[in-house]
Amino acid sequence: MGAITYPDSLDEPARTMITSEHTISKMSHVVKDSGNNKKRLISPEEAELFNMFQERWKKTECITNTNRYFTMGNALVVGLVTEIGKEIVETI
Known part of the structure; x- marks a missing residue:
């Protein structure tokens, strides 16, 4: 295990996302x-892209940004699930 990059890169694989990404903590991205070259927390859209969800997949009036972050903190990376599914199909 190496050091955690700070600030996080939008061009590299992301580390594990937490359900409270919208708050400032040592675990937040x-x-x-x-x-403007200033440091900031990731946006809900960036959180969704980190988990390989399609852009704007969950943007509706009835879900708050806080709930969008929470959902991504509990989500599995779409691409990872896809690859696991392929392996299961090949195995069966």
């Missing part, structure tokens, strides 16, 4: 904003 922090990135450098490309517009």
Whole structure:
């Protein structure tokens, strides 16, 4: 295990996401904003992309950004689940 990169990179595989990504903690993903070069928490959209969900997959009026972060903290990475499914199909 190596050191945790700080700030996190949007171009590299992300580390494990937590359900409270919207709060400031040592576990939250922090990135450098490309517009103003300042550090910030990831957006709900970035959290969804980290888990390989399609853009805007969950953006509805009835779900808050806090719930979007929570959902991503409990989600499995879509691509990983897809690969596991392929292996199961080949095995059976």
